[in-house]
Amino acid sequence: MNQTNALKETYYQSKYQLAQHGKRNIQVLKNAFENKDGKLESDMYGAGQVIEEFQEKMAALLGKEKAVFFPSGTMAQQIALRIWCDEKGVRKVAYHPLCHLEIHEEDGLKEIHHIETILLADKSRVIEMADVAEMRDDVACLLLELPQREIGGQLPSFEILKQISEYCKKKGIKLHLDGARLLEVLPFYQKSAAEVSALFDSVYISFYKGIGGIAGAILAGDGDFIANAKIWKRRYGGDLISLYPYIISADYYFEMRSTKMGQYYEEAKELAALFNSCHDITTIPLVPVSNMFHVHFLYAKEKVEPVLAEVQQQTGIGITSYLKDTDENTCYFEISLGDQYGIVPKAEVKHSFILLDKLMKQKFN
């Protein structure tokens, strides 16, 4: 077994894991459906009680006129940007260089919609007011991702958000929220989902991040926007005859976890502090602003892997199943807090970090 596999194996065989809600197995679906009456009718091509009620509930949560359930955020967000481009007659949008649409969607936005993208800020930080004000291109829409996932889940302040929103309104630029993890940042902002969404013209949220559902997304906005989004949803082949497997599980886990985001946030800060107390380990952000952060090591992946594997094997606490190299010859992994952290006995958590610190010092001092 090579050491990359050893890291993975010791993680999956560990008694406890620090991150996530638990295994992504089909029990996730079985639990959501267990107490549901089998006579409940399927949704049919976007109509029916199951989908309509959930859409109304999410529209209310986000303080928007209408909402539509999508099988994926990829589909929902490309469509949102296309609609705003069509409305303005400008095929240009702005977003962060590490935006999901830029790096994870096989260039769907460009290949399908021929929309040009303006990249704001640099890869290490979030978009600030100055980045927006300095933009010389006339774009149809600016997309902000809260939190910016690929840099550990960083956030601009709420004050900056308000400034950007006002500026965009004045300039005739639509503001779209990639809120895949919107609920996860509300405890930091101390705002409701509707208060944050009010700064945006359209909002997308996901149900398999902090919520821990199976898949699926909501796109919300005004009535015309959503009516248009439904047409595009059908064009994309996203208007499935039945989306209830995702909707019912989204609703089930929303009810279970949407109120626990404050707890995950506090735990993330606690856990990040533990990582930061270890030799040559730093989290980004240093103090998390949501349930997520990145854990950076000063050394390359192949040097750190055996250390983490040994900690996992000795303590039975799963820290990570993988490491990723960076361009600077360092490595990192992502962590998102969920239901599992609360289950690990505190003494064992503490013990594992004492061991991690010790082994890091032994190896890298």
Place this chain on the structure above:
Amino acid sequence: MNQTNALKETYYQSKYQLAQHGKRNIQVLKNAFENKDGKLESDMYGAGQVIEEFQEKMAALLGKEKAVFFPSGTMAQQIALRIWCDEKGVRKVAYHPLCHLEIHEEDGLKEIHHIETILLADKSRVIEMADVAEMRDDVACLLLELPQREIGGQLPSFEILKQISEYCKKKGIKLHLDGARLLEVLPFYQKSAAEVSALFDSVYISFYKGIGGIAGAILAGDGDFIANAKIWKRRYGGDLISLYPYIISADYYFEMRSTKMGQYYEEAKELAALFNSCHDITTIPLVPVSNMFHVHFLYAKEKVEPVLAEVQQQTGIGITSYLKDTDENTCYFEISLGDQYGIVPKAEVKHSFILLDKLMKQKFN
């Protein structure tokens, strides 16, 4: 209650229904998952045992090198046609005027891919060899739908299919099969799925028609084609983190029903003969070639509705929940045989058709 609602109500309150497998409620999902081990791991973005095994099984069924599971046929087929257009460098495809892509997808093919469509044959009949041979346009791909759903599920002969396939090969035109109901026509052709698919470069099949699953589709073809289709699947936002709710149910109902298509076909012929024995009622096709057909009445919807509602109310046998007007001031509905027809006592079926014939004569003689 108006008479359209009366037709619907009497249908849904009937003790038996002639068509379909049963209600589309969430019990369909619960049954498929009931005996599945909760520890089975979710698929992850197209990888994992659940999705890979099913794709291999379907590739083998269809006699193709590779297959990929899609959330919808709409997405799968647009992508298939786009790939063939890109390969040839020609943005033009040919299909039937009542092709799903032409009438049910909000023009996704044109809006997303800017592909021009050539309509072959007329709306009342299937595409024959002469239609293909007379085509002057250089198209990248010809799509054939077997059976042609919107005209009652009609089919060309297998001999014609072979001729079209040979002709297209010679002319450098890719042949794509809209086989949403492919399994349903195999008893008529007396061929295996692989024998029919061998005539085509790419094949799509659906899991919620005759199979009765929840949603989802398979697209099959050679290795390069499927690798390319996976890129487009991600672009479209169809590469969901988890598709197992559809895959596991597709496999469950495939195992339950793929061997029953011969029975549904025989029952469809029996049931069509009963409709044709009634006054001023004709089926299209007159003798079904699959599990489906259309039932046409010589009169407009508002005249026929009360007759059908009365039959349903008196006999407790559900015939249809709706009627659709045609341009010729007649009306029709679609019927697809499934598990329910075999449950209805034959004597009661016969009695309901005697009553239907009698009431049709009383009203329209």
